[in-house]
Amino acid sequence: MIRYLTAGESHGKALTVIIEGVPAGLEISTEYIETELKRRKQGYGRGGRQQIETDEIEILSGIRFGKTIASPITILIRNKDFENWTKIMEPMAEVPDDYENMTIPRPGHADYAGVMKYGFEDIRNVLERSSARETAMRVVVGSFAKKILEEIGVGITSYVTNIGGVKIVEDLQDILEINKRKKKSQVMTVDSTIEKKMINAIDKAKADGLALGGEVRVVTSVMPIGLGSYVQWDRKLDANIAKAVMSIQAIKGVAIGMGFEVANKTGDKVHDPFLLEDNYIVRDSNNAGGIEGGMSNGEPIIVTAAMKPIPTMKKPLASVNLATDEITNTFYERADVCAVPACSVVCEHVVAIELANALLEKFGGDSMEELIGLL
Ligand SMILES: Cc1cc2nc3c(=O)[nH]c(=O)nc-3n(C[C@H](O)[C@H](O)[C@H](O)COP(=O)(O)O)c2cc1C
Numbered sequence: 530m531i532r533y534l535t536a537g538e539s540h541g542k543a544l545t546v547i548i549e550g551v552p553a554g555l556e557i558s559t560e561y562i563e564t565e566l567k568r569r570k571q572g573y574g575r576g577g578r579q580q581i582e583t584d585e586i587e588i589l590s591g592i593r594f595g596k597t598i599a600s601p602i603t604i605l606i607r608n609k610d611f612e613n614w615t616k617i618m619e620p621m622a623e624v625p626d627d628y629e630n631m632t633i634p635r636p637g638h639a640d641y642a643g644v645m646k647y648g649f650e651d652i653r654n655v656l657e658r659s660s661a662r663e664t665a666m667r668v669v670v671g672s673f674a675k676k677i678l679e680e681i682g683v684g685i686t687s688y689v690t691n692i693g694g695v696k697i698v699e700d701l702q703d704i705l706e707i708n709k710r711k712k713k714s715q716v717m718t719v720d721s722t723i724e725k726k727m728i729n730a731i732d733k734a735k736a737d738g739l740a741l742g743g744e745v746r747v748v749t750s751v752m753p754i755g756l757g758s759y760v761q762w763d764r765k766l767d768a769n770i771a772k773a774v775m776s777i778q779a780i781k782g783v784a785i786g787m788g789f790e791v792a793n794k795t796g797d798k799v800h801d802p803f804l805l806e807d808n809y810i811v812r813d814s815n816n817a818g819g820i821e822g823g824m825s826n827g828e829p830i831i832v833t834a835a836m837k838p839i840p841t842m843k844k845p846l847a848s849v850n851l852a853t854d855e856i857t858n859t860f861y862e863r864a865d866v867c868a869v870p871a872c873s874v875v876c877e878h879v880v881a882i883e884l885a886n887a888l889l890e891k892f893g894g895d896s897m898e899e900l901i902g903l904l
Contacts, residue, residue, distance in 0.1 A: 530550045530886055530889060530890065531548060531549070531550040531551055531670070531673070531674065531882060531885060531886050531889070532548075532549050532550055533546055533547065533548040533549070533666075533670045533882075534546065534547050535663055535666040535667070537606075537608075537658075537662075537663065537666070538618065538657035538658055538660075539608070539656070539657050539658075539660035539662040539663075540608060540610055540611060540613075540614040540618045540657060541608060541611060541614075541618050541620075541657065542607065542608065542611050542618075542619075542620075543605050543606060543607045543608055543611075544605070544606045544608065544662065544663065544665055544666050545603065545604065545605050545606075545666075546603070546604050546666040546669055546670060547601050547602070547603050548591070548601065548602040548603075548604070548669075548670055548673060549601045549602075550886075550889070551591075551597045551599075551602060551673050551677070552597065552599070552677070552889070552894055552895060552896050552897050552899070552900055553596075553597055553598055553599040553895060553896040553897070554596055554597065554896045554897040554898055555596065555597040555673065555676055555677060555680070555897050556595055556596050556676075557592070557595065557596075557597065557672070557673060557676050558595060559586060559588065561672060561676065562586055562604075562669055562672040563584065563585060563586060565668050565669075565671070565672045565675070565874070565878070566584040566586070566606075566665060566668055566669070567584070568668075568874045569584075569664065569665060569668050569871050569874045569875060570582070570584060570871070571717075571870065571871070572715070572716060572717060572867075572868065572869070572870025572871050573715040573716050573727075573728055573731055573867070573870070574716070574731040574735070574741070574865060574866045574867030574868065574869075574870075575865045575866075575867075575868060575870075575871060576863050576864050576865045576866070577863050578610065578662075578863060581609050581610050582608065582609050582610065583609060584606055584665055585606070585607075586604050586605070586606055586669065587604070587605045587606075587607070588602070588603075588604055589603040589604065589605060590602060590603040591603060597673075599895065599896075602673070604666075604669050606665055606666070606669075608662075617653070618657070630650050630651040630652070630653075630852065631651055631652040631653050631656075631860075632650070632651075632652065632850050632851045632852040632853075633652070633848050633849075633850050633851070633857055633858075633859060633860055634652060634848055634849075634851065635840055635841060635846070635848065635859045635860075636840060636846050636847075636848065636859070637837070637838075637840025637846075638655075638656060638659065638840050638841070639655050639656065639659035640652045640655055640656060641851075643655030643656075643659060644851065650851075650852070652851075659778070660778070661777075661778040661779065661868070661875075663778070664777060664778065664871075664875045667777070667875055667878055667879055667882075668874065668875060668878045670878070670882055671875075671877070671878020671879060671881045671882050672878070673885075674878070674881035674882040674884070674885035674886075675877075675878070675881045675885075677885045677888070677889075677897075677900075678749075678881060678884060678885055678888070680897060680900075680901065681753075681888070681900070681901060681904055682750075683749060683750055683752060683753075683884070684704045684749065684750040685704070685747065685748070685749045685750075685877055685880065685881050685884070686704045686707050686708055686711075686747070686748055686749075686877065687717070687745055687746060687747045687748070687873040687874060687876055687877035688701070688707050688710075688711050688717055688718055688719050688745070688746055688748075688873060689716050689717045689718040689727070689743060689744070689745050689746075689869050689870050689873050690718070690743075690744045690745065690746050690833065691743045691744035691869075692716060692718075692727040692730055692731065692741055692742075692743040692867060692869050693727075693730045693731070693734065693741035693742065693743060693838075693867070694730075695723060695726045695727045695730050696723070696744075697718060697719060697720050697723050698720075698723075699719070699720060701719055701748070702748055702815060702829050702831060704748055704749070704750055704829075706719075707719055707748060715728065715870075716728060716731075716869070716870050717870040717873055717874075718870075731866055731867045734838075734866055734867065735866045737844065738842055738843030738844035739838070739842055739843075739844055739866075740838040740839035740840070740841070740842050740864070740865070740866050740867065741838050741839075741866065741867040741869070742779070742835070742836045742837045742838040742839075742867075742869065743835075743836055743867070743869035744833055744834065744835050744836070744869075745833070745834050745836065745869060745872055745873035745876050746831065746832065746833045746834075746873075747830070747831070747832040747833075747834075747873075747876050747877050747880045748829055748830070748831055749819070749829050749830040749880075749884065750829060751827060751828060751829055752819055752825040752827060752828070752829065752830055752884070753825065753827070753888070753891075753904070754824070754825060754826060754827040755824050755825065755891060756824060756825040756884065756887035756888055756890075756891055757769070757820070757823045757824045757825060757887050758823060758824060759822040759823045759824060764823065764890075765822075765823025765824075766820055766823055766824060766825060766883070766884075766887050767785045767820045767823055768823065769883045769886075769887070770783070770785070770820075770830075770832055770880055770883045770884075771783040771785070773879040773880065773882060773883050774832060774834050774876055774879055774880065776879070777834075777872065777875050777876060777879060779836045779837050779839070779840075779868075779872065780834050780835065780836055780837075780872070780876075781835050781836070781837045782834065782835035783832065783833070783834050783835075784818075784832070784833045784834075785817070785818040785819075785820055785830075785831065785832060786815065786816050786817045786818020786819070786820070786831050787799060787816040787817075787818070788818075788833055791816075799816055800816070800817070801813060801814045801815060801816055801817055801828075802814075812826075812828055815828045815829060815831065818830060818831035818832065819831060825887070830880070830884065832876070832880055834872075834876050836868070836869055836872045838867075839864055839865050839866065839867070839868060841859075841861065841862060841864035842859075842861070842864070843861050845858035845859045845860075845861070846858070846859045847859075888900075892904055
């Protein structure tokens, strides 16, 4: 079972993670993890922060000669932007004489609930940790999970299906085809005509001082049958995937397979009939998204997630200054206009973690050699 804890503030010294439960003997390279991190930095519509951060990793423990040794893995990413924030983000710094608390909560952020919950007078205490900068570490953990899946022949990818209401119509489930088409795309999508419209929508939102959300889809290759279980609520694969994806900043909906559309159709248009082909049981469709009864059913796993628009926008929203009770406008701090492509990469990695965990639960194995032998 892979467990992990991330730490670090957005403009603090560094992000760190401790990962436990990765089987011994998994070969992984710095380059492999940094390639995944680079994918998270990309995508049309992202803000200036991505140019500052290089997201280079330092591996501090748990790996020798390029292979995991079962002990906890510690990884660090230094925030390059920290040097611009040392006066107020160095943990033991004195409060500067000219320091002013942030007291205007931004709707859509953790700001208001966070200061009320912890009794802070300074919203910065909340926003530094609630920021999606933390998702870099989910990608680091997910890289280990993706590597485990790769070793047993399972592929996983993701693509953007909707930006601000501009949608892909095709339902692609072939990961090789997705990867081929996505390579050329600035918004990590699979249809070049729709892509142009998505980019125009982002440009318009930017010009208007607004932000856009959208939808992303995670797709795997065929999966071993029986990951997860129907016998207990917290062992259901779909439930665990939904929780992991919903925990990503700005995700407001998660669907497996056909998702919400099931509510609009009769049963014969939803459930995937069994067929027999050359003595093999096959399915004619995959509306279930590869999961039935909380278990993988052997088909590709399909997960779709909805991301809300970025809450920090040039065009201000109404707010209240918590220090003075005056009605005012939100402040603007550098932000993405659209982070849906980056979010697809994060979703892919958290789904990979859940799948690797379900795989380890079913087949066990303290080492990769044992796991592969048991499969
Ligand atoms: C990859 C990614 C990048 C994000 N970038 C920003 C950003 O630049 N500015 C911002 O205000 N919110 C950004 N967000 C969204 C906020 O972090 C998120 O909406 C906020 O923490 C509140 O959490 P909630 O939306 O889950 O309730 C981003 C989210 C993701 C997944």
